[in-house]
Amino acid sequence: xxxxxxxxxxxxxxxxxxxxxxxxxxxxxxxxxxxxxxxxxxxxxxxxxxxxxxxxxxxxxxxxxxxxxxxxxxxxxxxxxxxxxxxxxxxxxxxxxxxxxxxxxxxxxxxx
Amino acid sequence: xxxxxxxxxxxxxxxxxxxxxxxxxxxxxxxxxxxxxxxxxxxxxxxxxxxxxxxxxxxxxxxxxxxxxxxxxxxxxxxxxxxxxxxxxxxxxxxxxxxxxxxxxxxxxxx
Numbered sequence: 001x002x003x004x005x006x007x008x009x010x011x012x013x014x015x016x017x018x019x020x021x022x023x024x025x026x027x028x029x030x031x032x033x034x035x036x037x038x039x040x041x042x043x044x045x046x047x048x049x050x051x052x053x054x055x056x057x058x059x060x061x062x063x064x065x066x067x068x069x070x071x072x073x074x075x076x077x078x079x080x081x082x083x084x085x086x087x088x089x090x091x092x093x094x095x096x097x098x099x100x101x102x103x104x105x106x107x108x109x110x111x112x
Numbered sequence: 113x114x115x116x117x118x119x120x121x122x123x124x125x126x127x128x129x130x131x132x133x134x135x136x137x138x139x140x141x142x143x144x145x146x147x148x149x150x151x152x153x154x155x156x157x158x159x160x161x162x163x164x165x166x167x168x169x170x171x172x173x174x175x176x177x178x179x180x181x182x183x184x185x186x187x188x189x190x191x192x193x194x195x196x197x198x199x200x201x202x203x204x205x206x207x208x209x210x211x212x213x214x215x216x217x218x219x220x221x222x223x
Binding site: 030031033035040041042043044045048050088090092097098099100102103104105107 | 156
Protein backbone atom coordinates (compact mmCIF):
# COMPACT_ATOMS: atom_id res chain seq x y z
CA UNK A 1 0.00 0.00 0.00
CA UNK A 2 0.91 3.66 -0.16
CA UNK A 3 3.30 4.93 2.50
CA UNK A 4 4.78 8.29 3.38
CA UNK A 5 8.27 8.70 4.82
CA UNK A 6 9.07 11.93 6.62
CA UNK A 7 12.49 13.26 7.44
CA UNK A 8 14.00 14.24 9.66
CA UNK A 9 12.19 12.47 12.48
CA UNK A 10 13.13 15.25 14.86
CA UNK A 11 15.20 18.40 14.86
CA UNK A 12 16.47 21.02 17.25
CA UNK A 13 17.01 24.46 15.84
CA UNK A 14 17.87 27.89 17.12
CA UNK A 15 15.21 30.58 17.13
CA UNK A 16 15.44 32.60 13.94
CA UNK A 17 16.76 29.76 11.82
CA UNK A 18 15.03 28.38 8.76
CA UNK A 19 13.67 24.83 8.84
CA UNK A 20 13.22 22.32 6.04
CA UNK A 21 11.50 18.96 6.16
CA UNK A 22 10.29 16.59 3.49
CA UNK A 23 7.93 13.78 2.77
CA UNK A 24 8.51 11.06 0.19
CA UNK A 25 6.57 8.17 -1.21
CA UNK A 26 7.18 5.32 -3.62
CA UNK A 27 3.81 6.02 -5.23
CA UNK A 28 2.12 9.08 -6.68
CA UNK A 29 -0.09 11.41 -4.68
CA UNK A 30 -2.53 13.85 -6.25
CA UNK A 31 -2.85 16.03 -3.15
CA UNK A 32 -0.41 16.84 -0.37
CA UNK A 33 -1.50 18.14 3.02
CA UNK A 34 0.73 19.53 5.75
CA UNK A 35 -0.40 19.63 9.38
CA UNK A 36 0.97 20.87 12.67
CA UNK A 37 0.04 19.24 15.96
CA UNK A 38 0.60 20.89 19.32
CA UNK A 39 0.76 18.67 22.42
CA UNK A 40 -2.68 17.49 23.50
CA UNK A 41 -4.45 18.98 20.51
CA UNK A 42 -5.71 17.83 17.14
CA UNK A 43 -3.62 18.40 14.00
CA UNK A 44 -4.25 21.72 12.27
CA UNK A 45 -4.14 21.93 8.50
CA UNK A 46 -1.40 24.35 7.42
CA UNK A 47 -1.17 24.03 3.66
CA UNK A 48 -2.86 22.00 0.93
CA UNK A 49 -1.20 21.36 -2.44
CA UNK A 50 -3.07 20.16 -5.49
CA UNK A 51 -0.77 20.43 -8.49
CA UNK A 52 2.70 19.10 -9.30
CA UNK A 53 5.23 21.90 -8.98
CA UNK A 54 2.86 24.07 -6.93
CA UNK A 55 4.48 26.34 -4.36
CA UNK A 56 2.16 27.69 -1.66
CA UNK A 57 2.84 29.92 1.32
CA UNK A 58 1.03 30.50 4.58
CA UNK A 59 2.81 33.23 6.50
CA UNK A 60 6.34 31.99 7.27
CA UNK A 61 5.51 28.54 5.94
CA UNK A 62 6.09 27.48 2.35
CA UNK A 63 5.28 24.08 0.92
CA UNK A 64 5.97 22.58 -2.49
CA UNK A 65 4.36 19.75 -4.42
CA UNK A 66 7.21 17.79 -6.00
CA UNK A 67 7.39 17.53 -9.78
CA UNK A 68 7.42 13.74 -9.65
CA UNK A 69 4.28 13.82 -7.43
CA UNK A 70 6.11 11.47 -5.08
CA UNK A 71 7.39 14.07 -2.66
CA UNK A 72 6.61 17.33 -0.91
CA UNK A 73 8.62 19.83 1.12
CA UNK A 74 7.78 22.20 3.95
CA UNK A 75 9.94 25.15 4.87
CA UNK A 76 9.58 27.41 7.89
CA UNK A 77 11.45 30.68 7.80
CA UNK A 78 12.76 32.55 10.83
CA UNK A 79 11.51 30.01 13.35
CA UNK A 80 9.99 31.15 16.63
CA UNK A 81 9.30 29.21 19.85
CA UNK A 82 5.64 28.63 18.97
CA UNK A 83 6.72 26.61 15.92
CA UNK A 84 7.43 23.76 18.32
CA UNK A 85 5.29 20.74 17.59
CA UNK A 86 4.92 17.76 15.29
CA UNK A 87 4.53 18.33 11.58
CA UNK A 88 2.74 15.69 9.53
CA UNK A 89 2.43 15.29 5.81
CA UNK A 90 -0.60 13.46 4.44
CA UNK A 91 -2.46 12.72 1.29
CA UNK A 92 -5.65 10.98 0.18
CA UNK A 93 -5.04 7.54 -1.24
CA UNK A 94 -5.36 7.12 -4.98
CA UNK A 95 -7.34 3.91 -4.57
CA UNK A 96 -10.69 5.71 -4.38
CA UNK A 97 -11.40 4.63 -0.79
CA UNK A 98 -11.62 8.11 0.83
CA UNK A 99 -8.77 7.16 3.17
CA UNK A 100 -5.75 9.29 3.95
CA UNK A 101 -2.13 8.26 4.42
CA UNK A 102 -0.10 10.08 7.07
CA UNK A 103 3.61 10.40 7.48
CA UNK A 104 5.27 9.51 10.76
CA UNK A 105 5.85 13.16 11.61
CA UNK A 106 8.75 15.53 12.17
CA UNK A 107 9.12 16.73 15.74
CA UNK A 108 10.45 20.28 15.85
CA UNK A 109 12.03 21.83 18.91
CA UNK A 110 13.11 25.45 18.87
CA UNK A 111 15.84 26.64 21.21
CA UNK A 112 15.39 30.24 22.26
CA UNK B 113 -17.67 28.07 8.47
CA UNK B 114 -17.28 24.46 9.45
CA UNK B 115 -16.46 23.31 12.95
CA UNK B 116 -15.91 19.89 14.48
CA UNK B 117 -16.58 19.02 18.09
CA UNK B 118 -15.49 16.09 20.21
CA UNK B 119 -16.45 15.17 23.72
CA UNK B 120 -15.46 14.47 26.30
CA UNK B 121 -12.03 16.11 26.16
CA UNK B 122 -10.60 13.68 28.69
CA UNK B 123 -11.85 10.41 30.11
CA UNK B 124 -10.56 7.96 32.70
CA UNK B 125 -12.30 4.61 32.64
CA UNK B 126 -11.67 1.27 34.38
CA UNK B 127 -10.89 -1.86 32.42
CA UNK B 128 -14.07 -3.64 31.38
CA UNK B 129 -16.25 -0.54 31.36
CA UNK B 130 -18.12 0.68 28.25
CA UNK B 131 -17.06 3.63 26.11
CA UNK B 132 -18.85 6.20 24.03
CA UNK B 133 -17.04 9.07 22.32
CA UNK B 134 -18.98 11.51 20.22
CA UNK B 135 -18.03 13.69 17.29
CA UNK B 136 -20.22 16.22 15.51
CA UNK B 137 -19.56 18.46 12.54
CA UNK B 138 -21.29 21.77 11.86
CA UNK B 139 -21.49 23.87 8.73
CA UNK B 140 -21.33 21.14 6.11
CA UNK B 141 -23.49 18.31 4.85
CA UNK B 142 -22.69 14.72 3.90
CA UNK B 143 -19.10 14.82 5.17
CA UNK B 144 -16.79 11.83 5.18
CA UNK B 145 -16.04 11.11 8.85
CA UNK B 146 -13.04 9.42 10.42
CA UNK B 147 -11.84 8.09 13.76
CA UNK B 148 -8.09 7.90 14.40
CA UNK B 149 -6.10 6.83 17.45
CA UNK B 150 -2.72 8.24 18.33
CA UNK B 151 -0.41 6.65 20.86
CA UNK B 152 1.88 8.99 22.80
CA UNK B 153 4.49 10.48 20.50
CA UNK B 154 3.35 8.37 17.59
CA UNK B 155 1.58 8.78 14.30
CA UNK B 156 -2.10 8.46 13.44
CA UNK B 157 -3.80 5.09 13.12
CA UNK B 158 -7.04 5.06 11.14
CA UNK B 159 -9.71 3.11 13.01
CA UNK B 160 -12.96 3.72 11.12
CA UNK B 161 -14.32 5.91 8.36
CA UNK B 162 -17.78 6.61 7.04
CA UNK B 163 -18.97 8.07 3.75
CA UNK B 164 -22.65 8.21 4.73
CA UNK B 165 -25.27 7.48 7.39
CA UNK B 166 -25.03 3.88 8.52
CA UNK B 167 -21.96 3.20 6.33
CA UNK B 168 -18.92 2.24 8.41
CA UNK B 169 -15.59 0.88 7.20
CA UNK B 170 -13.31 -0.71 9.77
CA UNK B 171 -9.58 -0.60 9.27
CA UNK B 172 -8.19 -2.56 12.19
CA UNK B 173 -9.77 -5.53 14.01
CA UNK B 174 -10.09 -4.38 17.58
CA UNK B 175 -12.23 -3.90 20.63
CA UNK B 176 -13.97 -0.85 19.21
CA UNK B 177 -16.95 -0.11 16.98
CA UNK B 178 -18.29 2.98 15.27
CA UNK B 179 -21.71 4.22 14.29
CA UNK B 180 -23.10 7.11 12.29
CA UNK B 181 -26.70 7.65 13.35
CA UNK B 182 -26.97 11.08 11.73
CA UNK B 183 -25.29 12.80 8.81
CA UNK B 184 -22.93 14.87 10.95
CA UNK B 185 -22.58 12.62 13.99
CA UNK B 186 -19.96 9.90 14.46
CA UNK B 187 -19.73 7.76 17.57
CA UNK B 188 -16.91 5.51 18.75
CA UNK B 189 -17.91 2.78 21.20
CA UNK B 190 -16.69 -0.19 23.13
CA UNK B 191 -18.57 -2.68 25.26
CA UNK B 192 -15.57 -3.53 27.45
CA UNK B 193 -12.45 -1.40 27.50
CA UNK B 194 -8.96 -2.90 27.55
CA UNK B 195 -5.79 -1.28 28.88
CA UNK B 196 -4.53 -1.17 25.29
CA UNK B 197 -7.45 1.10 24.32
CA UNK B 198 -5.77 4.02 26.08
CA UNK B 199 -4.72 6.79 23.72
CA UNK B 200 -5.64 10.04 22.06
CA UNK B 201 -8.71 9.69 19.85
CA UNK B 202 -9.21 12.09 16.99
CA UNK B 203 -12.25 12.62 14.83
CA UNK B 204 -11.86 14.19 11.41
CA UNK B 205 -13.98 15.15 8.43
CA UNK B 206 -13.48 15.79 4.75
CA UNK B 207 -15.85 17.19 2.18
CA UNK B 208 -16.00 17.48 -1.57
CA UNK B 209 -12.40 18.70 -1.64
CA UNK B 210 -9.41 16.70 -0.47
CA UNK B 211 -8.69 18.60 2.71
CA UNK B 212 -9.24 16.80 6.01
CA UNK B 213 -9.91 18.63 9.26
CA UNK B 214 -9.47 17.33 12.76
CA UNK B 215 -11.32 17.82 16.02
CA UNK B 216 -9.63 18.71 19.31
CA UNK B 217 -9.34 15.06 20.40
CA UNK B 218 -10.28 12.96 23.43
CA UNK B 219 -7.61 11.71 25.82
CA UNK B 220 -8.69 8.26 27.06
CA UNK B 221 -6.94 6.57 29.96
CA UNK B 222 -8.00 3.05 30.84
CA UNK B 223 -6.97 2.07 34.37
